[in-house]
Amino acid sequence: MASKQKNMTPQQQKYQQLQQKHELKRPVLKNCIKAFWVGGLICVVGQAISYFYIYFFHFTEQNVGNPTVATMVFLSMLLTGFGVYDRLGQFAGAGSAVPVTGFGNAVISAAIEHRTEGFVLGVGGNMFKLAGSVILFGVFSAFVVALIKTLLGMWGVL
Amino acid sequence: MLKGHQSWVFNNRPMISATGVSGGPFEANGNLANDFDILHEDLWMGMDSYEKAQRVLLEEAVRTTLAKAKMEKEQIEFLFAGDLINQITPTSFAARTMQIPYFGLFGACSTSMEGLALASFVVNYQGARNVLTGASSHNAATEKQFRYPTEYGGQKPPTAQWTVTGAGVGLITQNVPGEHQPVTTSATIGRVIDMGLSDPFNMGGAMAPAAADTIMAHFRDMELDPSHYDLILTGDLGRIGQDTTFELLIKSGLKIERKLFQDCGLLLYKDDQPVQAGGSGAGCSATVLYGHILNQMKKGLYKRILVVATGALLSPLSFQQKESIPCIAHAVAIEMNEEGR
Amino acid sequence: MLAMFFWAFVVGGLICVIGQLLFDVAKLTPGHTLSLLVVAGAILDGFGLYEPLVDFAGAGATIPITSFGNSLVHGAMQDAEKHGLIGVLTGMFQVTSSGISAAIIFGFIGALIFKPKG
Amino acid sequence: MVYIIRLMVIASMILMSSCNQVQTERDSQMALMKTTNPNPIVTEKNNGQDKVEDIEKKVSGFNEIYDVAVVKGKEATLVVYKVKHMQRFNMKKIEKDLNKTLEENYPKENFTVSSDYKIFLEAVRLIEKKKDGSYSDKQADKRLNEILKMTSDMK
Numbered sequence: 131m132a133s134k135q136k137n138m139t140p141q142q143q144k145y146q147q148l149q150q151k152h153e154l155k156r157p158v159l160k161n162c163i164k165a166f167w168v169g170g171l172i173c174v175v176g177q178a179i180s181y182f183y184i185y186f187f188h189f190t191e192q193n194v195g196n197p198t199v200a201t202m203v204f205l206s207m208l209l210t211g212f213g214v215y216d217r218l219g220q221f222a223g224a225g226s227a228v229p230v231t232g233f234g235n236a237v238i239s240a241a242i243e244h245r246t247e248g249f250v251l252g253v254g255g256n257m258f259k260l261a262g263s264v265i266l267f268g269v270f271s272a273f274v275v276a277l278i279k280t281l282l283g284m285w286g287v288l
Numbered sequence: 289m290l291k292g293h294q295s296w297v298f299n300n301r302p303m304i305s306a307t308g309v310s311g312g313p314f315e316a317n318g319n320l321a322n323d324f325d326i327l328h329e330d331l332w333m334g335m336d337s338y339e340k341a342q343r344v345l346l347e348e349a350v351r352t353t354l355a356k357a358k359m360e361k362e363q364i365e366f367l368f369a370g371d372l373i374n375q376i377t378p379t380s381f382a383a384r385t386m387q388i389p390y391f392g393l394f395g396a397c398s399t400s401m402e403g404l405a406l407a408s409f410v411v412n413y414q415g416a417r418n419v420l421t422g423a424s425s426h427n428a429a430t431e432k433q434f435r436y437p438t439e440y441g442g443q444k445p446p447t448a449q450w451t452v453t454g455a456g457v458g459l460i461t462q463n464v465p466g467e468h469q470p471v472t473t474s475a476t477i478g479r480v481i482d483m484g485l486s487d488p489f490n491m492g493g494a495m496a497p498a499a500a501d502t503i504m505a506h507f508r509d510m511e512l513d514p515s516h517y518d519l520i521l522t523g524d525l526g527r528i529g530q531d532t533t534f535e536l537l538i539k540s541g542l543k544i545e546r547k548l549f550q551d552c553g554l555l556l557y558k559d560d561q562p563v564q565a566g567g568s569g570a571g572c573s574a575t576v577l578y579g580h581i582l583n584q585m586k587k588g589l590y591k592r593i594l595v596v597a598t599g600a601l602l603s604p605l606s607f608q609q610k611e612s613i614p615c616i617a618h619a620v621a622i623e624m625n626e627e628g629r
Numbered sequence: 630m631l632a633m634f635f636w637a638f639v640v641g642g643l644i645c646v647i648g649q650l651l652f653d654v655a656k657l658t659p660g661h662t663l664s665l666l667v668v669a670g671a672i673l674d675g676f677g678l679y680e681p682l683v684d685f686a687g688a689g690a691t692i693p694i695t696s697f698g699n700s701l702v703h704g705a706m707q708d709a710e711k712h713g714l715i716g717v718l719t720g721m722f723q724v725t726s727s728g729i730s731a732a733i734i735f736g737f738i739g740a741l742i743f744k745p746k747g
Numbered sequence: 748m749v750y751i752i753r754l755m756v757i758a759s760m761i762l763m764s765s766c767n768q769v770q771t772e773r774d775s776q777m778a779l780m781k782t783t784n785p786n787p788i789v790t791e792k793n794n795g796q797d798k799v800e801d802i803e804k805k806v807s808g809f810n811e812i813y814d815v816a817v818v819k820g821k822e823a824t825l826v827v828y829k830v831k832h833m834q835r836f837n838m839k840k841i842e843k844d845l846n847k848t849l850e851e852n853y854p855k856e857n858f859t860v861s862s863d864y865k866i867f868l869e870a871v872r873l874i875e876k877k878k879d880g881s882y883s884d885k886q887a888d889k890r891l892n893e894i895l896k897m898t899s900d901m902k
Binding site for chain 2: 138139149152157220
């Protein structure tokens with residue numbers, strides 16, 4: 131950010147100061163409270179679903195995550211398809227984007243949106259245009275972390 | 289006739305003899321629904337893609353204009369139009385349907401005034417008798433291309449703007465003295481101004497300096513005072529951009545009354561519609577000018593107005609490559625034709 | 630069990646607040662924010678801190694996207710224990726596969742049955 | 748409308764394919780909610796009831812633990828427990844300590860220790876069935892081995 135500032139002419143900097151004055155501020159505190167509530171509630175729903183699977187199906191606490199996540203993504207598909215999730219997202223911000231339902235929403239909304247370009251080039255090609263970076267950085271950082279841990283383990287440090 | 293550095297004066301006073309305006313469901317719930325000729329309940333306009341829907345909007349606006357003017361499309365010499373989707377394909381495809389000789393324009397949201405200025409210039413110098421000019425935009429098509437999928441639950445900050453679903457078209461003809469119609473009298477073509485802003489969710493702030501630059505150039509070139517106009521109307525600056533532009537103009541010494549300085553993007557929607565900082569898009573200035581504002585002029589509310597449409601010349605690629613947002617603004621002065629001459 | 634729900638709510642909510650702060654204060658795009666959280670989850674698991682959080686908060690820790698990084702590391706480590714270094718590569722998706730495959734499958738089903746509402 | 752119908756078909760297919768193992772039992776229904784502390788059981792007659800009760804006392808002695816179920820089978824003994832919520836951060840350590848304590852006190856026994864709710868639930872269900880006589884010793888032992896297999900699967 132600092133280097134960006136330096137590249138600007140004094141005129142640009144002066145204007146940006148003036149513009150800042152008029153810029154509508156994001157209601158950070160209000161947004162955080164909304165994100166907390168909605169995000170928390172989504173997790174509570176997730177918890178309820180996982181207890182449901184523990185109780186009625188053959189899942190232990192350790193592996194109940196898989197069906198829970200799949201169910202949450204399914205719910206996210208319904209909400210996305212009926213046009214509810216984008217409204218929820220405008221209200222809750224990170225509260226609906228950070229839970230796995232937000233990941234599902236990113237994939238599903240892109241898939242639905244690009245249906246008009248066909249199933250191969252449209253849906254197939256664009257499905258991960260938003261969520262792809264999450265997978266990329268998740269996988270790569272996990273690779274690095276696991277590699278370091280394994281190597282340290284092999285050398286007997288850990 | 290060139291006047292000053294970057295302005296044209298249209299001595300023959302080309303006339304906006306008919307207009308056509310179409311809009312989508314969100315506009316139907318807005319403030320100016322009565323000034324639209326055609327309003328759609330369905331965001332898809334019965335088509336199977338949003339891009340096709342935008343094409344339909346423009347085609348309908350053209351057809352309405354022709355119907356009002358009682359003209360056939362063969363009588364139109366040229367079409368000056370544009371939009372901001374994928375190499376302006378919605379407009380070009382609509383032009384394919386209409387078979388009118390066609391200039392495709394790209395000036396982002398300033399396209400409407402770029403088209404009106406050029407059309408007026410051509411008509412003024414007898415380059416044509418009848419010219420159509422217009423612009424269109426579609427909310428979902430624009431979101432899809434420039435932002436996120438429409439169903440994606442991203443949170444828009446309060447600085448974001450809502451792209452208008454709609455098309456506005458005007459028919460520019462030779463002046464018929466005495467006819468009660470608006471005429472164009474001058475135009476100022478803007479420079480590309482870049483103040484280094486790069487937030488695509490704050491277009492108003494990025495476009496404000498371009499608007500201010502063009503407005504100042506207009507008054508300098510035309511040797512006029514702001515009091516010459518009853519209304520100075522900006523295209524889609526929204527709340528932030530408009531306030532900023534106003535401050536820039538006041539600082540430069542122009543005396544403008546705040547309430548005579550309005551913005552299409554703020555007129556179009558009701559306060560309770562979730563448009564954040566206001567409406568935007570190529571269709572914003574086109575629908576509001578060719579619909580609401582010209583209707584009001586004909587009713588006698590305004591005699592002389594200056595319309596300044598601003599455009600942000602970015603692409604989805606350029607902002608991902610961390611480029612700042614260059615902006616442009618074009619101004620056209622519109623008056624009511626003098627009566628009984 | 631009620632305590633579990635309570636802490637799932639609080640911890641899940643707090644992770645979302647971190648995300649919201651990244652949106653609003655750091656002005657990051659959703660893509661950047663979610664990528665950052667996933668990386669944070671992977672690193673926390675590297676230090677062995679994420680698993681206790683899952684024990685404590687249940688879905689509050691497994692539903693936010695941070696758990697994605699955590700379970701990727703877990704899968705990789707599980708296989709690494711069995712097969713050595715090569716396991717880091719092969720085991721990566723062992724634990725996480727459900728989230729991604731659910732997203733792909735439901736995404737495609739969604740594309741089959743829904744139209745965007747705008 | 749067409750979409751909604753198609754959707755309902757898919758949803759009901761998913762529900763139908765998965766809802767066939769639902770089984771309800773009486774007291775174990777609340778096993779996740781409240782403290783049950785069921786009496787420990789053995790699957791062999793007249794053999795070791797004292798011992799399992801002793802084991803349960805020992806485990807209950809842990810400060811962090813508030814609910815214990817013990818099932819002793821022919822070969823292995825299952826010890827399931829719940830950890831006080833604020834101690835759940837230290838689950839790994841508690842499990843280790845518990846294992847150590849049990850090994851030291853009962854070196855001959857083959858213990859499986861778990862804090863998993865699912866295992867706890869299944870253990871409570873087993874104990875109930877054993878008590879009301881719907882499971883014979885043999886059946887109970889078989890069921891215990893199934894539960895033990897479940898715990899080893901998740902590691």
